[in-house]
Amino acid sequence: MTPSKKILVIGATGYVGSHLVPNLLALGYQVIATSRSLETLKHHAWHSHPHATLAEVDLMDEGDLSSILESVSEVFYLVHGMASGSDFYQHELNMARHVSNQVAKSNVSRLIYLGATQPSNVCSTHLAARKVTGNILRDCGKQVIELRAGIIIGSGSAAFEVMRDIVSHLPVITTPVWVRSKSSPVALDTMIGYLTKLIELPIEGSPIFDVSGPEIISYEDQMRRFARIINKRIFIVKMPLLTPKISSMWLTLVTTVPKPIASSLIDGLMYDLLPTGKDISTLIPEPQLGFEQAVESALSNESDVVKNDIWGFDPDAIARWHRNYGYYPKHAGFTVETDASAEALWTSIQKVGGDEGYFFGNWLWKIRAYMDAAIGGNALKKRRPQRQSLQTGDYIDSWKVIQCAPNKHLSLLFGMKAPGLGRLEFTVKDLGETRLLDIRAWWHPAGFSGLLYWFAMMPAHLFIFKGMAFALAKSSGAKKTLPSRHT
Incomplete structure (x- = not known):
C-alpha cells in the first residue's frame, strides 16, 4: 500500500x-x-x-x-x-x-x-x-x-432503518405483499x-x-428475526391492496425514513x-x-447517530440515546427572509428562554412546561447564564446549549420528558442583502409513542415556529420579512 x-x-x-x-x-x-x-x-x-x-x-x-x-x-x-x-x-x-x-x-x-x-x-x-x-x-x-x-445491514441504511422502525414502532404490522421478496x-x-x-x-x-451475504432471506423473515433480537413480539398481516404509492405514504407515517427515499x-x-x-x-x-x-x-454502533458535531458530541445526548430510537429524525420548522442584520438576529436569539420567554406563543410554552412538571420534569425551572452571550454547555430552562456559532447557529438539546431525543435549532444564513432565519425542531422518536408524540405536537410546532420567526425578525429591527422561497 x-x-x-x-x-x-x-x-x-x-x-x-x-x-x-x-x-x-x-x-x-x-x-x-x-x-x-x-x-x-x-x-x-x-x-x-x-x-x-x-x-x-x-x-x-x-x-x-x-x-x-x-x-x-x-x-x-x-x-x-x-x-x-x-x-x-x-x-x-x-x-x-x-x-x-x-x-x-x-x-x-x-x-x-x-x-x-x-x-x-x-x-x-x-x-x-x-x-x-x-x-x-x-x-x-x-x-x-x-x-x-x-x-446492506448497518445503522443508517435506508432498508435496514425501515425494517427497524416498523418492528420497533408497531405491535401489529400491516404490510404489502412485497415483504415476501427475497x-x-x-x-x-x-x-x-x-x-x-x-x-x-x-x-x-x-x-x-x-x-x-451468506443467507437468502425474505424481508418478512428479516423483520421476524430482528424482532427476536430486540425481544419484541410482532404480528404481520399482509395487505394485497397496499399499492407502492400507499405503501410509501404508510412508511412516512410509521418510520422516520424520508418520504422520497422510502x-x-x-x-x-x-x-x-x-x-x-x-x-x-x-x-x-x-x-x-x-x-x-x-x-x-x-x-x-447506534449511538454514533449522536456522536458527531450535529449534537456537539454532547455527553448528555450520547447518554440519553437508545438503540430503539428512530435513526432518521422527523423535523418541523419555518424559514423567513429578512433584512435584519445577522448580528441583530443573533443578539435576539440569545435572549431565548428565562424571563424573556420564547418570542411567540409563550402561553403554549408554559402549558408544555406544566405538562412536563406533572410527570416529574424540570421545565418550570427558569435557568439562564448571568452573561448576555451564550456558550456551549449553558442551560436555558430545561434546554442545554450543544452548539453555538455566533451570528450563525444555536442548537439546544431538548430537556423535557418525552419519548425520544430532540433538539431545537436557530440558524442564520447571510445572503448578502438579506438573511435567512430558520427555526426548526428535530426529533428522533422512541417507538410508536414517540411517533404519536411528534404528530400530536405537529400543529403547535408549525404555528409556533412561524410566529417565532416573524417575531424574532421584528425584534431584531427588520423592516421587511417574508416567508422564504429558498430551498
Whole structure:
C-alpha cells in the first residue's frame, strides 16, 4: 500500500461514504471527501484528520472538477438521487454523466462504483437508474469496477432503518405483499472491507461484481428475526391492496425514513434482490457475517447517530440515546427572509428562554412546561447564564446549549420528558442583502409513542415556529420579512 496515494470519495456524507472515509484514513490514505455541503462534512468526527481534505461539490452545477481530481489515483462514486424526489432518475444520470466526463480528462486510474443488484425483468426506476449510472461511468474510458448490492445491514441504511422502525414502532404490522421478496443482505463491515481492498487489488478490464451475504432471506423473515433480537413480539398481516404509492405514504407515517427515499426503496424492494453474476467474494475472501451478527453489529454502533458535531458530541445526548430510537429524525420548522442584520438576529436569539420567554406563543410554552412538571420534569425551572452571550454547555430552562456559532447557529438539546431525543435549532444564513432565519425542531422518536408524540405536537410546532420567526425578525429591527422561497 502506498501511504501517499490520494483517494477521492464522491458522496462522503452518505451512508456508505461516511463509514468508508474513516477506514481509508486509518489505512494511511490521503482522502478528498466531497459533499454538496461543507458544513455537513464538518459534522463528521474525521473531518479534522490530517490526511482528510474536505471539498464542497454540487454535481448538478456541472463545475470543473480538475483541481479536485489532480493527483487522485482512485475515485469512489457513492452518490444517488433518491432524496431528490420524483425526478431522481434524470438527476442521477446527469450527475454520473458529469463525473464521467471529468474523470475522462484526468489521470485517475480506477473508479469504483457502488450500484444495486439487478434482478431480471423488473420495472423499477430506482434499479434502472443504478444500472444506467454504471454504464455512463464506464464511458469515461478509465477502469470502472462496479459492485452491485442489495440490502446492506448497518445503522443508517435506508432498508435496514425501515425494517427497524416498523418492528420497533408497531405491535401489529400491516404490510404489502412485497415483504415476501427475497434478498441476500450483507453486513456494512463486509461491504467496507470489499471497497477498501479494491483500491490495491490487481484487476483487468471493467468488471461488474455482485455483493451478497451468506443467507437468502425474505424481508418478512428479516423483520421476524430482528424482532427476536430486540425481544419484541410482532404480528404481520399482509395487505394485497397496499399499492407502492400507499405503501410509501404508510412508511412516512410509521418510520422516520424520508418520504422520497422510502418511495424509491419500495420501488426496489418489490422484487427479489438476488445476485445473478460473479460474486466479489470469489475474488476477495472477506469474512461474512450472518444476519443476526450483522444486526447486532449495527445496533452496537447506534449511538454514533449522536456522536458527531450535529449534537456537539454532547455527553448528555450520547447518554440519553437508545438503540430503539428512530435513526432518521422527523423535523418541523419555518424559514423567513429578512433584512435584519445577522448580528441583530443573533443578539435576539440569545435572549431565548428565562424571563424573556420564547418570542411567540409563550402561553403554549408554559402549558408544555406544566405538562412536563406533572410527570416529574424540570421545565418550570427558569435557568439562564448571568452573561448576555451564550456558550456551549449553558442551560436555558430545561434546554442545554450543544452548539453555538455566533451570528450563525444555536442548537439546544431538548430537556423535557418525552419519548425520544430532540433538539431545537436557530440558524442564520447571510445572503448578502438579506438573511435567512430558520427555526426548526428535530426529533428522533422512541417507538410508536414517540411517533404519536411528534404528530400530536405537529400543529403547535408549525404555528409556533412561524410566529417565532416573524417575531424574532421584528425584534431584531427588520423592516421587511417574508416567508422564504429558498430551498
